Structure formats: structure tokens, C-alpha cells
Amino acid sequence: MEYFNFASCHAISSCWLQNRVGLKYVTSFILAGSLGQLGSGLARLFRMRYGKDNVFMSDIRKPTRDITSKGPYIFADVLDYKCLQKIIVTHRIDWIVHFSALLSAVAEANVALAMRVNIEGTHNVMELANQYGLRVFIPSTIGAFGPESPRNPTPNITIQRPKTIYGVSKVHTELLGEYYNHKYGLDFRCLRFPGVLSSDTHPGGGTTDYAIQIFHDALKEGRYTCYLGPNTRLPMMHIDDCLRSVVEFMEREPESLPVRTYNVAGASFTPDELAAEIRKTIPHFEINYRPDHRQAIADSWPEVLDDSAARNDWSWRPEYNTKRMASSMLNDLRPVYQQSHGIESDVMTKQQLTVAA
Numbered sequence: 001m002e003y004f005n006f007a008s009c010h011a012i013s014s015c016w017l018q019n020r021v022g023l024k025y026v027t028s029f030i031l032a033g034s035l036g037q038l039g040s041g042l043a044r045l046f047r048m049r050y051g052k053d054n055v056f057m058s059d060i061r062k063p064t065r066d067i068t069s070k071g072p073y074i075f076a077d078v079l080d081y082k083c084l085q086k087i088i089v090t091h092r093i094d095w096i097v098h099f100s101a102l103l104s105a106v107a108e109a110n111v112a113l114a115m116r117v118n119i120e121g122t123h124n125v126m127e128l129a130n131q132y133g134l135r136v137f138i139p140s141t142i143g144a145f146g147p148e149s150p151r152n153p154t155p156n157i158t159i160q161r162p163k164t165i166y167g168v169s170k171v172h173t174e175l176l177g178e179y180y181n182h183k184y185g186l187d188f189r190c191l192r193f194p195g196v197l198s199s200d201t202h203p204g205g206g207t208t209d210y211a212i213q214i215f216h217d218a219l220k221e222g223r224y225t226c227y228l229g230p231n232t233r234l235p236m237m238h239i240d241d242c243l244r245s246v247v248e249f250m251e252r253e254p255e256s257l258p259v260r261t262y263n264v265a266g267a268s269f270t271p272d273e274l275a276a277e278i279r280k281t282i283p284h285f286e287i288n289y290r291p292d293h294r295q296a297i298a299d300s301w302p303e304v305l306d307d308s309a310a311r312n313d314w315s316w317r318p319e320y321n322t323k324r325m326a327s328s329m330l331n332d333l334r335p336v337y338q339q340s341h342g343i344e345s346d347v348m349t350k351q352q353l354t355v356a357a
């Protein structure tokens with residue numbers, strides 16, 4: 001169910017949306033795993049920018065009528081090679097954006113499925129892209145770093161020894177994509193995102209999800225119990241910055257990119273600092289802390305992501321700091337709770353059920 005239907009990408013100017021000079025040819029895209037937190041926003045943005053009929057949303061979940069009324073939607077299981085192959089051939093696909101994944105906390109609870117979706121699914125995508133001459137975008141994450149990586153700041157190239165299956169699968173993706181690029185010339189592109197804040201979809205069961213749920217609970221209950229400790233600093237990014245980074249990166253000419261995997265950052269904050277920011281708008285807001293298994297994951301991740309390589313190589317600039325992220329989330333969600341539309345608080349359980357089904 002889609003709970004909110006605000007025009008996401010609201011901070012992205014209409015002038016930028018209509019600027020199609022970045023792609024020289026009519027291009028068709030398949031967005032795999034696009035009913036998730038990031039894919040649904042990216043599909044809206046791509047359809048505005050490249051034309052709705054050129055953007056095929058796909059997932060293994062049943063879409064809402066709203067989704068199917070706004071452009072093509074196809075069932076595509078990334079574990080099914082033939083199914084992907086048929087879509088690529090039938091619809092003359094040029095780009096595959098592969099968002100299908102189990103996120104950190106859900107993956108830790110279901111390692112076997114995570115290995116299939118996050119690793120085997122990526123093998124299928126990579127092999128088909130190579131076979132049919134497609135370009136590929138696959139996101140990575142701060143979770144691709146581990147406790148041995150420098151945490152503040154974490155450089156673009158450094159030691160990567162993640163301790164979660166999610167992180168292991170993403171390092172695998174980065175290395176495999178770079179290998180295909182080196183060996184076969186595959187145009188593989190990858191951005192390492194921090195936790196992404198968005199108001200219009202549920203997050204998919206990650207360690208950074210607290211930074212979304214806190215806004216729902218602040219508006220609904222005036223209080224929030226956080227599963228991470230008060231001083232757990234993590235890099236975060238607003239969805240508008242995240243989606244804009246994808247478009248700006250994908251539109252670069254391949255020869256202008258000296259590396260294939262880049263950190264992109266927004267701002268870093270702790271739950272305590274985010275609560276203080278929320279209190280500027282909701283003075284009675286209370287937060288308390290009950291760290292769980294996700295604390296160990298967060299403690300192994302970067303505190304601050306160094307995105308200077310992306311800034312230098314393709315002029316990446318985030319537009320949201322902590323203050324702007326908080327005010328945007330509150331402004332977007334306030335009308336929902338004023339109209340007393342509920343939202344489930346246990347987003348991880350919901351996603352686990354969906355993915356396992």
C-alpha cells in the first residue's frame with residue numbers, strides 16, 4: 001500500500017527535471033526492485049525526465065493501481081535469468097538499474113535469501129548486461145565498510161571488511177562490476193549511499209531506518225524509542241539528494257569517470273542530535289534508547305563518509321544538511337498525521353514478511 005503520495009523530488013527544480021541533454025539517445029530503462037524505498041522515487045523522477053514509456057518499473061511485489069496507471073510495470077524476479085533476458089530483449093532495454101536487495105537488518109535475519117537476492121541476483125544482472133551491451137547502475141552502501149575501515153571520514157578507497165552479509169554482498173557487487181568493466185568494458189556504475197531519509201515510502205529494514213521512523217513517531221506520539229544509542233553517528237542523505245546523485249552520475253559520459261564506485265554523502269548525525277533538531281519544531285518530543293542487535297551493525301559502519309572523489313570527478317554536491325532534512329521530513333509528514341492516517345511502526349517486520357513471502 002502506498003501511504004503517501006507527495007510529489008517526491010520536490011526540491012528538484014522543474015528546469016532540472018526537463019533537462020534531457022544528459023542522454024544523447026532515446027534510452028529505455030528497467031528498474032529492478034523499484035517498489036522499494038528508493039526505486040519508487042527514482043521511477044517518478046526518471047519518467048519525468050526521460051518519458052514514462054521509456055521507464056519500466058519491476059519488482060516481485062504486486063503494484064498499486066496508482067503505480068500501474070503511471071507507466072509500464074513488469075514482474076521481474078532478479079533470480080530468474082530467463083525472465084530478465086526476455087524483458088531486456090522484448091523492450092529493447094539499454095540501462096538496468098538494479099535496486100533489488102535485502103537491506104542490512106533483514107539480510108542478517110535471513111542470510112540464505114540475502115545471498116540469493118543480493119549476490120545471485122547481481123550475477124544475473126551483470127551477466128545479462130554484458131551479453132546485451134546494457135549499462136548498469138547498482139547502489140552500494142556505507143554497509144560495504146567495516147570496523148577496520150577508517151570511520152571518520154571514510155575515504156572512497158580504503159580497507160573494506162564488512163561484518164554483515166549485506167556488506168559482504170555489496171563489496172562483491174562493487175568488485176564484480178569493476179571486474180566486468182575492466183575485462184569486458186561493461187559500463188558499470190555504483191554509488192555508496194548513506195542511510196536515505198524519505199517520507200513517502202516505508203524503508204526496507206535497514207539499520208538506518210530509525211532516522212525515518214523517528215519522524216512518524218514524533219508526529220504521531222510525541223515520543224520515540226530508538227534501537228540505536230544516543231551517540232551513534234551515521235551518515236545520512238535526503239531522498240532528493242540521493243535520486244539526483246543517481247541521475248547526475250548516470251548521465252556522465254563513461255570516459256569522464258576515472259573510477260566506477262563513489263561515496264556520496266549528505267550529513268552525519270546521532271539520534272540525540274536528530275532529536276534536538278525535531279524539538280525545535282515539536283518542543284515536547286521525547287526520545288529514549290533501547291539499543292538492540294542493530295547497534296553492533298551501526299558501530300561497524302562509517303560515521304562520516306568522504307565524498308570528495310565524487311565532488312571532484314563529477315561535481316557532486318548535496319543540498320540537504322541535517323536541519324533541512326528534518327524540516328523536510330516534518331513538513332511532508334505533518335499533513336498525514338493531521339488527517340490521522342496511521343502508519344505501522346514495525347516497518348522491519350512488515351518488510352521481512354513481504355520479502356520472505
Ligand SMILES: NC(=O)c1ccc[n+]([C@@H]2O[C@H](COP(=O)([O-])OP(=O)(O)OC[C@H]3O[C@@H](n4cnc5c(N)ncnc54)[C@H](O)[C@@H]3O)[C@@H](O)[C@H]2O)c1
Nearest residue numbers: 033035036037038077078099100101139141193195196204
Ligand atoms: N534505503 C537506504 O537507506 C539505502 C542506502 C544505501 C543503499 N541502498 C541500496 O539501494 C537499493 C534499494 O534500496 P531500498 O531502500 O529501496 O530497498 P527496499 O528494501 O525498500 O526495496 C528493495 C526491493 O527489492 C525487491 N526484491 C526483493 N527480492 C527481489 C527479487 N528476487 N527480484 C526482484 N526484486 C526483489 C523488494 O520487493 C523491494 O521492493 C538496495 O540495493 C540498497 O542496498 C539503500
Ligand SMILES: C[C@@H](O)[C@H](N)C(=O)O
Nearest residue numbers: 103104141206207208
Ligand atoms: C545504509 C543502508 O544500506 C540501509 N539503509 C541499511 O541500513 O541497511
